[in-house]
Amino acid sequence: MSLKQYVADTPEERSAFFIGADGDNNVSEAEDGHRELILQKGNALASEDCLKEAIDWFSAAMRYGPVRPEQLSTFVDCILRNFKRKAAGSDASTGRSRDSESGGVDALLDCPSCLCFLDEPVTLACGHSYCRRCLRRRLVLKCKLCGEAVAGKEKVNVTLCGLLEKWFPGELKEWKKLREVDSLCKRKRYREAVSLASEVLHSDPHMTVARLSRCEAYTALGQYRLALEDTEFCCRSSCQAEALFRKATVLQKLGQVDESLQVFLHCLTVNEDFPGAKRHVEKILCDLLSPADENVKVGLRETTQSTLPHLRTKTLVENASVEPQSPVQRRHRHRVCAASAHHTDSQEKRCESPERPGLSRAQSLRMHGSSSMEEGLKRVSSAPQLGDQDKGSLLKRKLSVSDVEAYLVDSGSSKYKKQGWTKGSKHQTAKAKPCRQVPEDLLDPNDLECSLCMRLFYEPVSTPCGHTFCKNCLERCLDHTPQCPLCKESLKEYLAFRKYTVTAVLDTLIKQHLRHEHEERFKTHLEENQELSDLMKNVPVFVCTMAYPTVPCPLHVFEPRYRLMIRRCMDTGTQQFGMCISEPEKGFADYGCMLIIRSVHFLPDGRSVVDTVGGKRFRVLTRGMKDGYNTADIEHLEDNRVVDREVLEKLQDLHDAVYEQAQVWFQNLKIRFHNQILQHFGPMPEREADIQATPNGPAWCWWLLAVLPIDPRHQLSVLSMTSLKDRLVKIQHILTYLQNIPSN
CATH class of the missing domain: 1.10.4060 (LON domain-like fold)
Known part of the structure; x- marks a missing residue:
């Protein structure tokens, strides 16, 4: 049967067909191929946003064998797209705006990821700066402002660090304590971390990052209720994505798989690239759709071990009613049950109940009565024990419009508040922090000076080693050697990409708070460019070979002086320079030809191949020198016209x-x-x-x-x-x- 015919049927019909057609001896040999075909159909449906149909096909695929969580990636994307649409509608209906939740804090000195103070600022290749904490925790995989991928090798920006230490010493002191909290967690000294984080929060209750670090320590100590309190405080804060991820992790450890799945999805709506969130969703969905087999459910049972009592009713759901099956499907089910009967009996004998020694877990669970069974059926954590069709139906219900919208409308509250977990008024919401202002009395233009030209930064560019220079100054230094002018660290890789992007924070600070100084610096820059843009006076001259009008002249540029010359021709927009042959007495000949740059191909080591074509001829009037290369005042030559x-x-x-x-x-x-x-x-x-x-x-x-x-x-x-x-x-x-x- 062709793949086209195969995908046209329902998953139940395909299951029955393969079992009936192949017979008992060939079922196991064909299962892998059948599973892959079903997964292809499921992925195709998920790509077209057919969520309910995709659930049926992925559930059917797992009847032929285990499916790896990463194979559900397309399925997760489909769920997330549906979830985002519902989230957008919910936000519109309730009048909420995530953009307004930052509290109006001066965003210039805030991290674009966590929207908190720009502690230990690191400037990326795109020119945007993030706090080191977000980069260390891989919370930023691509820039949230421009979408460029993060390399992760950049160091702390020295100039920005100096400014922040001078302007906000008190705030930096608290953030240094927070760094120590993270260090204690890394060394597994969680109780000390909780104590220090609480001390930080006592002085600044609005520091949501401290609550998240304390939540991490609480979770490691198994104090889940306290961890959830901290996440509830942060879920409407600037660190919403990280708070939701931690909340979902705690719920997962508590065995609240239904709530955990919802919160993980909410986390991905806030930040679709949040590390680990998608993997957790894939794992949860894989468990929910997996057939009722002990080997498949080991991981899920471990997560619910020693948790709330009602979660121990999961095994009762195995015997829940399922829809009628076809004779072929019943025959297949009979074979599976018969093959595993002995294994199940022996498992129940070995797995005695902790409540009643000598009783199997199933016998102990039956003593909880029908009320416990109903409670278990309400939870997605019990869904892996359902029949395949029931599990698919339950998953569809849990991902339905009404449930998702109800969750999103009140995402800041939880059932724990209903159970008497209401926190004090100071813990109920994360209030806006006071607006941070740059202290004008501490502003000093000398703090924003380039160490190469000793002038105010113009187009400040930060290197991966953390030092900042004017763009032109840095390029001139890299013409001579691929090393940082200050620390001598190798910048070969940085030079190879030649992406000298202006550091946004420093550039904005200068333009906003040093306007007069910036205007003077800009005026000087324009004057220098205008001088270089004149194609009659001080024209740059490349002393090399003969050039002719309209004739191509490719050049290999490797000398630092000519690297500078070519770059200036490009920056000023003239894209022209003179070409003359050498003459020992004068330095270069009296006549030459202007070359027009058509393209420049930069090599990783700084050299370049320049494609030029001849333009106008000229005669040299006077000769000069600028920054190592020759210049000349010239006049253009033209043929005399014949009129007769x-x-x-x-x-x-x-x-x-x-x-x-x-x-x-x-x-x-x-x-x-x-x-x-x-x-x-x-x-x-x-x-x-x-x-x-x-x-x-x-x-x-x-x-x-x-x-x-x-x-x-x-x-x-x-x-x-x-x-x-x-x-x-x-x-x-x-x-x-x-x-x-x-x-x-």
Whole structure:
């Protein structure tokens, strides 16, 4: 049967078909293939947001064998999309706005992840800064402001740390204590961690991060009620995603799988990349959909061991009523039950009840009566014991619109409050913190100075080692060596990417609080750029080779001075520089050609391959030097136009004759030279209808001059000519000379 026919049926019909068709001997051999096909159908339905149908197919797949939690990833995405839609509708109906829950605190010095104080700020490659705690705990996998992936290798920003220590010493003192709390938890000294976190909260009850750290310690100590109190306080705070994750983890440890699943999903609606949350949802769903087999339920039983008494009624649900099955399905069920009967009996004999020695767990549980069974049926933690169809129906109900919306409308409250867990008024909600302001009396422009140019930062860029420089200053240093100018740490990888993104926090601080100083610095920067943008005065000159109008000239740039020169040409927007050949007495020749940059390909070690093409010719008026490279004041050269018609006709005849002679010479070259010219310079340009259409004359003349094997001094003399007639005559003489040379 084809896959197309297979996926057209219901999962129950497919199960019956395979069992009946293969027979007893072939069922086990085909189960793996059948499971994969069913999973494909389930994934296809989940991708199309057919949640209820997908539940049926994933449940059917597990009847053929265990399914790994990660195989439910598409299914989880489908559930999450449905959950998010319901969450959005719930927020709209209740008038809630998550964006307003931050309390109006000055976001400039807050971590974009936890929205708390920017303690130990770390600047990422994208230019945004996060607190070190969020990065250490992998709470930020990609930047929440721009979406760029986080490398995780960056160090603390030295400049920002210095500013925060100067401006907010009291707040930093409390955060240092909080770092010690996390250190104690890491060393498994949980009681000391609880004590220190409580001390921090006594001085600042609004520090939700301290409650989350204390929650972590409470959870490790098994004090789940206290842990839940801390998470309830934080669930509407700036750390909502982390608070929800911790709350869901505690509920899972308590065996409250239904509530845990809902809270994990809520966590993912707040932060879809929250580490570990999706894996927990996959594991829970895998347990909920798995068939009633002891081996599959070991993990779930361990999580509910020694918890609330009503959770011990789970095994009673195995015998709950299920929908009628087809004869083939009943035959298959009979085979499975018969094969496992002995195993089940022996398990019950070994698993004696802790309440009544000598009784099996099943016998002990029956003494709780029908009320306990009803309580167990209400919980998703009992769902793994249901029949496959019942479990699917229960899971659909638990993920239904009404249940999810009811949960989201009052996500800050819980059933524990209904049971008398109401906390004091100061613990009921996380109130907004007082607005943090930069102390104007402590503002000093010297604290925001570049250590290279000794001026106020302009476009401050922070390196992975944590130091900050002006963008231009850093690039100039990296032209010479791929190391940090201050700590000498290798920046080869940083240089390879060449992504010098402005540090947003520092740039905003300067623009908002040092406006006058920034305006002066910006004015100086503009003046420097305007000076570099003039294509007649102080034009940068690359002393290297001959260049010609319209002819490509690829360059390999490796010297630091020319790296700087090329970068300035790009930054100013001119994308042009002069090219001259060397002349010992003057430094470079009196005539040259402007090169237009078409593209720059940077190599990992800082070198670059620059693709240029010739532009206007020029004559050097004066020579100069700037930052190691040559400059010149120039004037552009243009061909003298011929106005007389008779003279123009003679010039046209000369042009056509020389063009034909050039074609003959090129075609008669040896195939090796012919191919090399085509590879480097391309084919010879076509004859132009108007020989005076451009200031530089016909393009084929310059192409031919570039490929002719003659001394650069002769080429330079032709480049400097402003008469098309003189140029054609010179080229004609050169071609005649080359054609008269006997070939070897």
